[in-house]
Amino acid sequence: MSAVVFARHAMTPAERLRDAGWVAFVGLILGIPLVGLTTVDVGGRLGVETRFGLLAAAVAAVFAGRLLLRWAIDQARNRKQDRDRASTATAADRAHGAQRVVNVLGWVALGASIALPIVFSDNRYVVDTATTVLIYVMLGWGLNVVVGLAGLLDLGYVAFYAVGAYSYALLSTQFGWSFWEALPVSGAMAATFGILLGYPILRLRGDYLAIVTLGFGEIVRIILVNWTEFSNGPNGISSIPRPSFFGLDFSRSAPEGGQTFAGFFGLEFSPMHRLIFLYYLILVLALLTHAFVSRLRKLPVGRAWEALREDEIACQAMGMNTTNIKLSAFAIGAMLGGFAGVFFAARQGFISPESFTFTESAIILAIVVLGGMGSQMGVVLAATLLVLIPEFGRNFAEYRMLLFGLAMVLIMVWRPGGLLSHREPTVRLNALGKASATKEAA
């Protein structure tokens, strides 16, 4: 009754023109108040400025875009029909083939990420950007446990990231804890927050849960801004100690009774050492996360998450304790977010509530969604894209969030599962599935 009604047949050119004309007309109506007219400050008062040229260009672009889109959709449909007729491969075979490609890609990406700082050992910018990509990859993998595997939409993930970052910042600046001492404690702290928040609300249905987590994320941020004695308010916490390499500092001159990294290995001091060390640190953390999550997926709890995502009522009927299963996903996701937060604080050396806004949650969510919920490789792809796109042109940066939003809508409409989606269960019961599952695990 409410299924999507796409034209089943390819459109004739006249139909396409009419369709594009109609879309352009809607675009014109929507564009008049926002694109065509704008208010500008003229001597302390607002004045109206018209931009009808821009509006006309925008409407023309919409017209042409719609025309092209329709044409492309028709072409794609025809080609798909031809291919379906020609090939005998089943959907399962094709999915399997795609999975193999993804696996190969994964190894290539791993090799590239290990080699990157060696190749670019004196390019500060590249190593820095790659570190940012890896932070988002790690966050994406953490959130993937909650959203992709357990199917719980968490809009306040950044709260756990903030808990991790502030835990490390406070433990190190107030109590002098080192990075390695604070890392597990901060992760545990974030997980505790996850459990405390999750316990009362996880009985809620999916979309309510999303809004409550959003509220929680905002509460954490508001408290960080306003509780000045605790978090130093909007000014944030600065001079957070950097992690050391087994007790070796990365500074130019050694602290009392210690040694510097460069001095110990007889190298000439270079600020790049620290950056490369940080890069490898987050790479190792991210890979550990990946290994941890892939193992969990094979365990009963991981399978329970996926079952829960597919059908909660069936899970309850099978006698599964849905609250505990959700809680474990929430806590593990929170813990991984906390680890990422610790690393973030250690790398920046400065944190403030500015870094933990809803936008950040939305970006992490966009990474998971765009990558394909539940797909580990998809997260890597999406994180790389989302970090690199704005880096490519500074003019582009202000369109970044606009494109995020647009991409979220388009990908949901086009492929509700995400770019590299496979909602295949990780573990299958039949022999073929078993063989492929073990191969994937290798």
Add this chain to the structure above:
Amino acid sequence: MAYALQQLINGLTLGAMYGLIAIGYTMVYGIIGMINFAHGDIFMVSAFIAVTAFTILAAADVTSIPLALTFVLIVSIFFTSAYGWAVERTAYRPLRGSTRLAPLISAIGVSIFLQNSVQLTQGARVKPIPPVLEGGIVLWDAPGFTVQIGWSQMLIIVTTVILMSAFTWMITQTPFGRQQRACEQDRTMASLLGVNVDRTISYTFMLGAALAAVAGVMVTVYYGVVDFFIGFLAGIKAFTAAVLGGIGSLPGAMLGGLLIGLIESFWAAYLWAEYKDVATFGILCLVLMLRPSGLLGRPEVEKV
């Protein structure tokens, strides 16, 4: 006492606006069971349209306030409903029948998109307009404190009451209202009985957007400043109002809006102003945990 009375008036004004936005959430939730996360941003767009319209009127030297308000309301309602329609058509309709989370994620995308397109096309700075309605009636000249109800506050409360009555009449008495309620109960059955479900849903979105547009104009008149970020918080608070009143229930949305408005102004006046948003979020969590069906809602039965 006088101070409390003033807070009551402020709270009612605020609550009326939240209520108007909350109706959009509650209707959409009632009919297709999704949280229209972008509704707050539709409201924000309407406030920008109102600012532009007021500025045009000021440039054209229109001084009659009733004329100006009518013009701005009509313009804003027209364009904002177009936005409501377009958002439903492009971002939600293709996802009908999909999983529960897909439309919500799409709605978040729309929300981010609208916020940033307004920021890009209209600028990130706040937009102040000269005061439209100044002054008011002094209700009580207590020693040391004057209780006053502003013309703009009166306008907001009166408009909301009129709109609510009209709306209740429309939903309960007109053919459209009947179709809308039919779709709410059972979309398949409604379509079998000849109700155009897609069109009813489109109209619902447009109506929700129209009410948000009224709220947008009122906010512009009341506060006199608008920026691209107002939609986020207003949306969350209105959603809280809808949940508090019982999502899916029209009187519930209004009641919830009033309660949220009152709680917010009293909290800000007597407790900690900087934590007033925490109060709203806290209420949202509490209501969802203790009474998920809200004050006036009926409990939802999940069917297999």
